[in-house]
Amino acid sequence: MKACGLIVEYNPFHNGHVYHMDQAKKVTKSDCMITVMSGSFLQRGEPAIIDKFHRTRAALRTGIDIVIELPYAYAVQNSDIFASGAVQLLNEIGVSNICFGSESGNISYFIEAYENYKEKEPIFQQELKLGLSAGLAFPEASKLAYQRIGLTTKELDLAKPNNILGFSYVKTIMDQKLAIEPFTTQRTKNEFHDQIITDKIASATSIRKNLTENNQIDSSVKNTMPEATIEQLLQYKESSGLWHTWEDYFQLLLYRVLTMSSEELKEIHGVNEGIEHRIMKTATKATSIHHWIELIKTKRYTWTRIQRIFTHILTNTTKKEVQKSLNNTPPYIRILGLTKNGQAYLNEKRKEISIPIIFGFKKNTDPMLIMEERATRAYYSVLQTNPRNRLFHQEITAPIILKK
Structure with a gap:
């Protein structure tokens, strides 16, 4: 079986993610769709609006076959560390391709940018250091350093958030010489930080803003998400009493x-x-x-x-x-959920996977997993006792298995 990897947060899973998944299937001709998904806290340092398991169910019911958790140590980090952990996990589970969304939409621009970057990396590092010493934030200093070596162009604007992440994915694949072919699809209808819903494909930012400000799922936001996500949002709120902010x-x-x-x-x-x-x-x-x-x-x-x-x-x-955690490669693959097709893929590939596949916090001795458990407890800490204990119990039970 041929698998395609997607690196996601699904906060929440919306129509833009459905479009990305469908396009990835089409361009890679893959039999199995595998996601690496951030857990309780996300790359920009925010709590997920609903927990990892409800987001996993929505993804599995909409076409994803396996959901892997991106460990906290990688998830709440800058784009390079985030990308490194996610790509390495997908490599370990044996994907042939990775497909990411970008503002550019053309993978050749990312490959060309990488070759340019490697040729001028010493100059980039020097320019980056100068920017940081001048008091610039890392993203701004990086943006200027990329411009100085001719990396930011009309075709590939490395000031755009998804282009930045995409470039980090390509860098990880190329630097580590992984047997993974990268693909990209163009973001459609909205920008990453758009705050207003104007179409059925809307940014996750605008969807979360609408949900938390109105404290309900109104007609405008309902049209931006598949039915499975709407069900999971409602179930989580009924169970926990809130959507996290x-x-x-x-x-x-x-x-x-x-x-x-x-x-x-x-x-x-x-x-x-x-x-x-x-x-x-x-x-x-x-x-x-x-x-x-x-x-x-x-x-x-x-x-x-x-x-x-x-x-x-x-x-x-x-x-x-x-x-200590980042000095080594990911020590495990934690599966949050899978479909019947995902089970078939794992059965076929299991002997080729060199690191342990785990499902929960049992026998929790790995430092990265200890960190994960602490982050998860912090995430649920704002809930009342009964829902907190009930939802945390998911962490020590079997993964979600969707039989379809």
Whole structure:
């Protein structure tokens, strides 16, 4: 069987994701669709609107065959680390292709950009260092460094979020000489950060904004998602009492910061260059997560970077444990759910997979899995006791199996 890999967050799974999946099947002619999906917290440092298992069910019911969890150590990171973990996991499970959405929509531009980058990498690193020393945030410094070596063009704008991620996927494949062929499909109808719903294919940002502001699924947002997602959103809210936003965690995060010393805060992953003092100084003034980020935000410390720091503070994730985890290749493949077709693929490929396949937190001894469990407990911590315990129980049971 031939498998295609997709790297996703499905926050939530919407019509744009259906389009991406269908296009990926078409261009790669694959028999099995495998996703690597972020778990409780996402790449931009946000809690997922509903938990990983409800998102998994929506994906499986709409055409995905296997859902793998991207470990927390990779998930809440910059694009290069995020991409490295996801691509390596897909390589381990034996995909032939990876297909990603991009603003460019032409894979040849990414390949050409990679070749250009490798030829001029020393100059890029020098320009990046200069940008950072001038006080620019990493994304802005990277963007300027890419421009200086002629990498950002009309055909491939590396200031666009999906192009940035796509370039990181291609870099990982090419740097590690993996037997994976990359493909890309063009994003359609909307931009990544669009806040207003104007079509049946809308950005996840606009969908979440509509859901959380209206606290219901109205007709405009209902048209942007498959029925399976609507069912899972409603089921999760009925079960848990909420759709997760950062504001649900404000009091918990405030408690964490107010009871930590500056030295303890300094050990948290992402806390560098004295930002711990700014975080602590603003804590007593903040009235919400949004307000707190506004108080901390600088040219160098972007909204996304602060959200990631807040996530690592909330989950008590230290520099040392992240570094230790990232020094090695992914130690396991954790499957959240699969279909009958996904089971057939695993049965065929199992002997070729060199790392353990796991399904839950039982016999939890791996440092990366310990980090994952802590992040998951933090995610569910805003729920009442009964739903919290019931939903966390999913973590120690068998994966979701959809028989179709």
